[in-house]
Amino acid sequence: MADSPQEVSAKLEQELRRGVIMLATLSQLRSAQYGYSLRQALAERGMAIEEGTLYPLLRRLEGQGLLVSEWRIEDGPPRRYYTLSAQGETLFASLTQSWRNLTGIVDGLIGDEKSRKKAAP
Amino acid sequence: MSAQFPKPDDLIAAYVGDVMKHLPMKQRNDVGFELRALLGEELRGRAADAGRLPDEAMTLELLQGFGRPDDVAARYHPPGVPIIPPQQTVAFAWTSLVGVALQWAVTLPMAAGSGAPNWIGGWWTSYGLGAFWWPGFLVSVTMVAAFVRLRWPAAVDAWKPKLVDRDHVNRPMYAVGLGFALLGVGVWVALAWWATTYAGTNHLAGVFEFDAEFLATRAPLVLLYWAATIALFVVLIIEGRWRSLTRRIELGLTLALCALLMWIVFGGRVFVQEAANATTEGVLVLLVIALLAEAGWKLWRGRSRIRTPVVG
Numbered sequence: 175m176a177d178s179p180q181e182v183s184a185k186l187e188q189e190l191r192r193g194v195i196m197l198a199t200l201s202q203l204r205s206a207q208y209g210y211s212l213r214q215a216l217a218e219r220g221m222a223i224e225e226g227t228l229y230p231l232l233r234r235l236e237g238q239g240l241l242v243s244e245w246r247i248e249d250g251p252p253r254r255y256y257t258l259s260a261q262g263e264t265l266f267a268s269l270t271q272s273w274r275n276l277t278g279i280v281d282g283l284i285g286d287e288k289s290r291k292k293a294a295p
Numbered sequence: 296m297s298a299q300f301p302k303p304d305d306l307i308a309a310y311v312g313d314v315m316k317h318l319p320m321k322q323r324n325d326v327g328f329e330l331r332a333l334l335g336e337e338l339r340g341r342a343a344d345a346g347r348l349p350d351e352a353m354t355l356e357l358l359q360g361f362g363r364p365d366d367v368a369a370r371y372h373p374p375g376v377p378i379i380p381p382q383q384t385v386a387f388a389w390t391s392l393v394g395v396a397l398q399w400a401v402t403l404p405m406a407a408g409s410g411a412p413n414w415i416g417g418w419w420t421s422y423g424l425g426a427f428w429w430p431g432f433l434v435s436v437t438m439v440a441a442f443v444r445l446r447w448p449a450a451v452d453a454w455k456p457k458l459v460d461r462d463h464v465n466r467p468m469y470a471v472g473l474g475f476a477l478l479g480v481g482v483w484v485a486l487a488w489w490a491t492t493y494a495g496t497n498h499l500a501g502v503f504e505f506d507a508e509f510l511a512t513r514a515p516l517v518l519l520y521w522a523a524t525i526a527l528f529v530v531l532i533i534e535g536r537w538r539s540l541t542r543r544i545e546l547g548l549t550l551a552l553c554a555l556l557m558w559i560v561f562g563g564r565v566f567v568q569e570a571a572n573a574t575t576e577g578v579l580v581l582l583v584i585a586l587l588a589e590a591g592w593k594l595w596r597g598r599s600r601i602r603t604p605v606v607g
Contacts, residue, residue, distance in 0.1 A: 209329070210336040225337055226361040230370035233326065237373055254329045 195223055197273055199231060200258060200266040203241060208253040232256050240265055303354040307334045310358045317368030326371060334361070378434070378441045387437065391430040398426035401581065461596075462537040473528045480521050487514070494567070502571055506564040513559050520552055542597065549590045553583050 177185070198221045202212055209229050216223055235241045240262035245252050258266060301309075308331060315327040338357055342349040361367060379387050399422070406418035486503060487510065493500035505514070527544055531537065556579045559565060566572040 209333045210340070214340075224360070225333070226367055226370070229330065229333055230367065233322075233371050234373055251332055251335075252328075253332060254325075 194273070195227065195231065196235070197266075197269050198223070199228070199235070200240070200262060200269070203256055203258050203262070204266075206255040206257040208246075208255050212256070235262070301351060303338055303349045303351065304335070306351065306354045306358065307331055307338070310334070310361075310364065313364035314367050317365050318371060322371065334358070376441050376445045379437050383437075387433060391433055394429035394433075395426045397584065398422065398429065401584065402426075405577070464531050464535050464537060466532050466535060469528060469532050473525065473532065476521070476525055476528065480518070480525075484518075502566075502568055504567045506567055506572075508563055509559070509565050513555070513562060516555055517559075520548065520555060523548055546590060546593070549586055553586050553590075556583050556586075 198216060199212070202215050207215060209225075209232060212232075213223060213225060213228050216228075232241065232243075236243055236256065240259060241256045242259045243254050243256045246255050247253075311327050311331045311334070314330060315323045318326055334357065338349045338354055341353060341357060345353070362370075402422035403418060406414045406422065411417055487505055490500045490503040490505060491510070494504035495501075527541065527548065531541060534541075560576045560579050560583075564572050565575050
């Protein structure tokens, strides 16, 4: 059975978000964060990521050498804090540039479409 | 006995334990410890938002929203190399199913016809289960292919054009094929003559003694089929190419051969001796299946690859 328009819309939006989750995560790890605090920080800025997606992602990024982590005890139980590695910082700068280029291009395309619709009789 | 409600911490510990089972050994403790702490914090955060203490229902909602333990564990793994790539999954499933079904289609009637008291049980524990060697073999082949893709990606990633002229006739090869066909006809005719002549005096000749009715009615049609096939070979060698007509003649000859072979199997005995007769009939049935499969493959391959869409 075909998905309803709402389901299709939700899936496509999810795909769009999936593409930027990594960049959003890296952006918040220029200072050390642990999983829960990172999720809260992202949610406060409007980028809510499910915990089941975010926590494994941190480990995968660490496995790829983009993050470094350590156990720390601050105001509570031991927590694993993550921050960008040198390689992660380089990649973050590169991805940020790519993102800005891409959003500029897509904004231009969307703008063209709007102006075309306005121009149409 | 009073009902025991699990505490939220126990539920989280049980869930994390299930996730850990699916993780690599060296990651288990570290990830398990972190995940348990994070889920605990998530739960306390939700409870604070709801203005009440965490309970079983709230914990279960959190854990079920987090995902099935094996799915969660999979998210901790870096993306691996699939043994069966997604674009090959349907073909793999069909190849496996058709392979098993063909083996069952051939062996089940044989077992049913054996007359053994528990033939279905005997069939299942031998040919029935044994047919699953085929999917296992296919998985082994795909594992080797996945290893090659992983080890030498450049060798398989680059597209190479395959401009094969399917209509070209390799004359020397076809001439050799024609020679073998003539030799086969000669051997078959000689064998029939030898077996019929010496059946009474030579034991081996008796084994291969053809049934008289077979020689009188069905065997001449085999010779006729061979004559037609040899004529087609000669035409192809002379012309050097397949044409639409010769393709159709070949398909017609294949279908005619299938019909002839089925008549040979079901129209009476081939050999006088039962053992030789039963073996031959089994081989001929397999041959018909192979011929039909080959004809189907050729038809499928010969179809127009890109059809013009219906416009309007």
